[in-house]
Amino acid sequence: MPELRKDPVSDRWVVISSERGRRPSDFGAVSVAEEGAGVKFCPFCEGNETKTPPEITAWRKPGTTANTPGWDVRIIPNKFPALIIEGEVNRTGIGFFDMMSGIGAHEVIVETPRHNLAIPDMEDSHVEKILWAYKQRLLDLEKDPRFRYILVFKNYGIAAGASLSHPHSQLIATPITPRYVKLELANSRAYFLEKERCIFCDIIRQELGAGVRLVYENEYFVVIAPFASRFPFEVWLLPRRHEHGFQIMPDEERLLLARCLKDILKRLKKTLNDPPYNFVLHTAPNPVPRPGKPDYWGTVQYDFHWHIEIIPRLTKMAGFEWGSGLYINPTSPEEAAKYLREVEI
Amino acid sequence: MPELRKDPVSDRWVVISSERGRRPSDFGAVSVAEEGAGVKFCPFCEGNETKTPPEITAWRKPGTTANTPGWDVRIIPNKFPALIIEGEVNRTGIGFFDMMSGIGAHEVIVETPRHNLAIPDMEDSHVEKILWAYKQRLLDLEKDPRFRYILVFKNYGIAAGASLSHPHSQLIATPITPRYVKLELANSRAYFLEKERCIFCDIIRQELGAGVRLVYENEYFVVIAPFASRFPFEVWLLPRRHEHGFQIMPDEERLLLARCLKDILKRLKKTLNDPPYNFVLHTAPNPVPRPGKPDYWGTVQYDFHWHIEIIPRLTKMAGFEWGSGLYINPTSPEEAAKYLREVEI
Numbered sequence: 001m002p003e004l005r006k007d008p009v010s011d012r013w014v015v016i017s018s019e020r021g022r023r024p025s026d027f028g029a030v031s032v033a034e035e036g037a038g039v040k041f042c043p044f045c046e047g048n049e050t051k052t053p054p055e056i057t058a059w060r061k062p063g064t065t066a067n068t069p070g071w072d073v074r075i076i077p078n079k080f081p082a083l084i085i086e087g088e089v090n091r092t093g094i095g096f097f098d099m100m101s102g103i104g105a106h107e108v109i110v111e112t113p114r115h116n117l118a119i120p121d122m123e124d125s126h127v128e129k130i131l132w133a134y135k136q137r138l139l140d141l142e143k144d145p146r147f148r149y150i151l152v153f154k155n156y157g158i159a160a161g162a163s164l165s166h167p168h169s170q171l172i173a174t175p176i177t178p179r180y181v182k183l184e185l186a187n188s189r190a191y192f193l194e195k196e197r198c199i200f201c202d203i204i205r206q207e208l209g210a211g212v213r214l215v216y217e218n219e220y221f222v223v224i225a226p227f228a229s230r231f232p233f234e235v236w237l238l239p240r241r242h243e244h245g246f247q248i249m250p251d252e253e254r255l256l257l258a259r260c261l262k263d264i265l266k267r268l269k270k271t272l273n274d275p276p277y278n279f280v281l282h283t284a285p286n287p288v289p290r291p292g293k294p295d296y297w298g299t300v301q302y303d304f305h306w307h308i309e310i311i312p313r314l315t316k317m318a319g320f321e322w323g324s325g326l327y328i329n330p331t332s333p334e335e336a337a338k339y340l341r342e343v344e345i
Numbered sequence: 346m347p348e349l350r351k352d353p354v355s356d357r358w359v360v361i362s363s364e365r366g367r368r369p370s371d372f373g374a375v376s377v378a379e380e381g382a383g384v385k386f387c388p389f390c391e392g393n394e395t396k397t398p399p400e401i402t403a404w405r406k407p408g409t410t411a412n413t414p415g416w417d418v419r420i421i422p423n424k425f426p427a428l429i430i431e432g433e434v435n436r437t438g439i440g441f442f443d444m445m446s447g448i449g450a451h452e453v454i455v456e457t458p459r460h461n462l463a464i465p466d467m468e469d470s471h472v473e474k475i476l477w478a479y480k481q482r483l484l485d486l487e488k489d490p491r492f493r494y495i496l497v498f499k500n501y502g503i504a505a506g507a508s509l510s511h512p513h514s515q516l517i518a519t520p521i522t523p524r525y526v527k528l529e530l531a532n533s534r535a536y537f538l539e540k541e542r543c544i545f546c547d548i549i550r551q552e553l554g555a556g557v558r559l560v561y562e563n564e565y566f567v568v569i570a571p572f573a574s575r576f577p578f579e580v581w582l583l584p585r586r587h588e589h590g591f592q593i594m595p596d597e598e599r600l601l602l603a604r605c606l607k608d609i610l611k612r613l614k615k616t617l618n619d620p621p622y623n624f625v626l627h628t629a630p631n632p633v634p635r636p637g638k639p640d641y642w643g644t645v646q647y648d649f650h651w652h653i654e655i656i657p658r659l660t661k662m663a664g665f666e667w668g669s670g671l672y673i674n675p676t677s678p679e680e681a682a683k684y685l686r687e688v689e690i
Contacts, residue, residue, distance in 0.1 A: 002428055002447025004521065013521050015447055017427050082362050082665075082673045083347055095551045097572045102347025102360055153664030161663025170665070176349065176358050178669030206440045227442045280668030311667060318506025319498030320427075320515070322656060323625030324523030328427045 007228035009199055010180070011187055014228040015328045022232055022330040024271050024339055027314040031274040032157035035165055043079075044166035046071075046113035053077040056107060057136060059129045073129045074110040075137060081106035082172060089146050089175045105141055105150075105173040109133050115166050118156075120266035127258035130169070134281065135254075137171055138247040142286040147173040149181055149285050152246075157276025160313045177285050184282065185304060192303035200305030201242050203227075213333050215267065215340045220253045221260040225333035225340070231311050232331035233272060233340070235264055238307040244297065246283040246306045261308070266345045268312055275312040282307050352573035354544055355525070356532055359573040360673045367577055367675035369616050369684055372659040376619040377502035380510055388424075389511035391416075391458035398422040401452060402481060404474045418474045419455040420482060426451035427517060434491050434520045450486055450495075450518040454478050460511050463501075465611035472603035475514070479626065480599075482516055483592040487631040492518040494526055494630045497591075502621025505658045522630050529627065530649060537648035543587050545650030548572075558678050560612065560685045565598045566605040570678035570685070576656050577676035578617060578685070580609055583652040589642065591628040591651045606653070611690045613657055620657040627652050 002017040043051040049067045056075045064070025077085070083104025091100045111130050112122065119127055134152050141150050154169040155161040177185070191199040207213055207224045215235055216223040223237050237260060243249060249257070268275060283306040287297045321327055347362040388396040394412045401420045409415025422430070428449025436445045456475050457467065464472055479497050486495050499514040500506040522530070536544040552558055552569045560580055561568040568582045582605060588594060594602070613620060628651040632642045666672055 001432070004445045004447050006443040008441060008443070012524055015427050017447065082360050087346070094572075095555070096353060096547060097551075098351040098353070100349045102349050102362065149669075151665060151669050153668050155663045159661070161661045172665055172669075174349075174669070174671065176671075178671040179357055180668065180670035183670075202441060206442075210440070227439075278664035278667050280664050282668065309668070316504070316506045317662065318500045319623035319625050320496060320517055322623050323498050323525065323627065323654070324494075324496050324517075324519070325525035325528075326519065326521075326523040 005228040007226065008191070008203070009184055009187055011183070012228060012230070013326055014230055015326065016229075016332050017328055017330055018332040018335065023335075024233075024273075027232070027272065027275070032159075032165075032276050033274050035158055039165060042115055042164065042166050044108075044110045044164060044168060045115050049074075052108075053079055057133075059132065069113070071113060072126065073112070073133045075133055076108050076110065078106040078108050078170065083174065100175060103146055103175050105144075105147070105171070107137060107171050109137070109152075109169045109171070111167040111169060118167055118265075118269075119262055120269050122262065124255060124258050124262060127262050128254050131254050131258055131261075134169075134171070135247050135249070138245075138283070141171075141173045142247070144173070146175055147286060148177045149174050150283075151178065151181075152281040152283075154277075154279045156278070157313070160276035160278050162276075181282070181285065185285065185300065188305070189299065189303045192299070198242050198303060198305050200238060200307065204238055204240060213337045215337050216260060216263055218256050218260055220256045223260065223264045225337040227333060229329055229331075229333040229336065230327035231329060232314050233268065233275075233312045233336045234329075234333070235268070235310045235336075235340070236307050237261065237264060237310065238305065242305055244284040244301045244304045244306060246281055249306075263345070264310065264340075267340045267343050268310070270345050271339050271343045272312055272314065275314060277310060277312045279308055279310040282309060350573040352571065353536070353548070354529055354532055356528070357573065357575070358671055359575055360671065361574075361677050362673055362675055363677040363680065368680075369578075369618075372577070372617065372620070377504075377510075377621050378619050380503055384510060387460055387509065387511050389419075389453075389455045389509060389513060390460050394419075397453075398424055402478075404477065414458070416458060417471065418457070418478045420478055421453050421455065423451040423453050423515065428519065445520060448491055448520050450489075450492070450516070452482060452516050454482070454497075454514045454516070456512040456514060463512055463610075463614075464607055465614050467607065469600060469603050469607060472607050473599050476599050476603055476606075479514075479516070480592050480594070483590075483628065486516075486518045487592070489518070491520055492631060493522045494519050495628075496523065496526075497626040497628075499622075499624045501623070502658070505621035505623050507621075526627070526630065530630065530645065533650070534644065534648045537644070543648060543650050545583060545652065546587050549583055549585060558682045560682050561605060561608055563601050563605055565601045568605065568609045570682040572678060574674055574676075574678040574681065575672035576674060577659050578613065578620075578657045578681045579674075579678070580613075580655045580681075580685070581652050582606065582609060582655065583650065587650055589629040589646045589649045589651060591626055594651075608690070609655065609685075612685045612688050613655070615690050616684050616688045617657055617659065620659060622655060622657045624653055624655040627654060 058071040058074040061070045150173045152171045213225045403416040403419040406415045495518045497516045558570045629645045
């Protein structure tokens with residue numbers, strides 16, 4: 001019998017239809033490894049720094065100059081930005097339609113100078129530098145009063161929307177709070193108002209107790225297959241301790257986060273034959289500047305809990321999902337967690 | 346300058362980023378026509394009726410028997426249903442998670458006995474029979490008190506999620522109202538409460554006046570590229586007159602709807618080289634049975650307006666869209682409408 005399950009955070013129902021019995025091997029050859037093989041020129045490779053827009057910041061070896069070799073992680077503006085950095089946010093209407101100018105930031109975090117080095121194969125300390133880069137950009141961009149939200153994400157593989165194979169992540173800062181973020185914030189706030197507890201802390205507590213959907217844990221972080229997983233092998237990475245924003249995470253925890261992220265990406269790679277995936281950092285919206293309270297977070301610091309959602313792209317969205325927002329997932333999260341826990345990495 | 350636009354129905358912001366300038370030819374070879382060429386056996390073809398589950402109903406030539414040749418449109422249960430028809434809807438919880446049994450209907454509407462005859466090439470009167478089939482199934486399934494909503498949709502092409510190339514649509518009846526439907530209903534209700542007008546009627550009025558996003562109109566129906574289109578060449582087909590449910594459409598309008606649907610699918614096929622697409626019928630949720638009022642629609646009959654949303658699958662969903670629900674569309678709806686209006690069909 002299939003099951004309908006509801007995600008308590010997003011209020012989203014999902015059909016877990018595991019009669020259709022999808023094991024890792026049923027998803028076919030989706031390996032990303034060889035996609036970039038034929039590419040001749042890569043603007044993200046070391047030595048090609050002048051072929052990209054000038055860098056915003058970088059983790060550099062002492063003594064090296066911007067836009068030359070010698071970096072470990074490099075942040076540049078996206079050459080084809082979805083939103084434009086210069087200008088004011090003009091809000092207007094056409095008849096009863098609302099619109100505003102497409103102001104925002106769209107940046108690329110080049111994760112390594114090496115074309116073929118993916119996160120699972122990096123040193124822990126290198127993954128930490130990528131996380132450092134995310135933090136720097138969040139801290140810098142959240143000061144811009146035009147922006148309400150900054151979304152950090154990664155597309156790995158063509159099927160996941162990547163157009164260049166060199167390891168990179170991206171961020172987009174937007175003048176509105178995006179819809180899913182708004183929904184997540186509203187629902188976690190409602191939960192907090194009712195229970196005086198963070199909904200994510202409750203999820204972590206329940207999942208640590210149940211164990212069946214737990215994939216990985218270390219001292220500070222936990223990885224679970226969420227109860228109402230939309231997609232086969234969807235996983236969430238959360239800090240065990242309540243923390244609303246990624247950017248306020250203490251530096252000493254970053255190495256453990258790097259290990260955790262590397263571990264889960266390695267498990268996914270091994271279990272699913274190097275699948276395309278997306279990951280998205282869900283962090284609190286930007287603090288609202290108020291007179292005398294420059295970094296006013298409001299109640300979000302109690303009711304929201306940052307996390308990273310990782311979605312392997314194994315199935316296709318079809319008409320039903322588009323029309324309904326109700327996902328049909330052929331692999332139960334309990335099965336997925338078991339495969340991911342037991343794989344040898 | 347890109348624009349942020351808000352869809353008034355769903356409250357959804359969209360980035361129209363037409364600097365990226367995507368004309369029809371920029372989307373690459375996506376033609377669906379040859380996908381099914383190598384297939385040897387098709388269970389939906391005439392003569393293979395015994396290879397599918399027994400038919401639920403069909404438009405048949407007089408004197409022919411169920412599950413034998415002689416049909417024009419044939420409705421069968423999905424052989425691999427996402428939800429199961431037999432059983433009670435049991436609602437339960439695990440800790441603080443909610444779930445219910447996966448009861449529902451999952452049916453296939455085989456649109457023609459001929460393997461290679463797509464809607465744009467059918468007779469108008471045949472397309473009408475497909476629409477007749479949708480209506481029959483909606484009227485029948487909405488009587489089942491276990492079901493809250495019935496979603497009719499079509500996946501055309503592998504990239505749109507179709508697993509068989511023989512022309513077919515599907516429907517899924519669910520014991521919950523799916524999330525997007527709920528959102529659309531809630532927002533159109535709020536609009537009606539404020540204005541005493543249907544939000545879709547207002548959209549149609551504004552679009553007929555503006556003209557720039559209008560693709561097609563006949564006496565009863567109109568096709569527009571919506572103001573905040575999520576995807577390149579997304580189009581909506583709406584009845585001009587206020588009507589909440591597809592299933593209450595008078596029979597005499599059905600031929601004009603058939604012509605309209607055929608026309609727009611032909612325009613998309615011609616403009617975009619036979620692209621994969623999804624279409625989804627957005628109709629009112631099932632009437633709620635009440636004592637003495639067997640078909641109680643509530644205020645939905647005033648505030649909702651059925652329509653069909655058609656989405657060509659030209660771009661890939663990536664991490665940003667997954668994480669934010671904010672879509673980046675490289676083709677403005679005004680450009681899309683112009684191409685679709687001007688193409689010779």
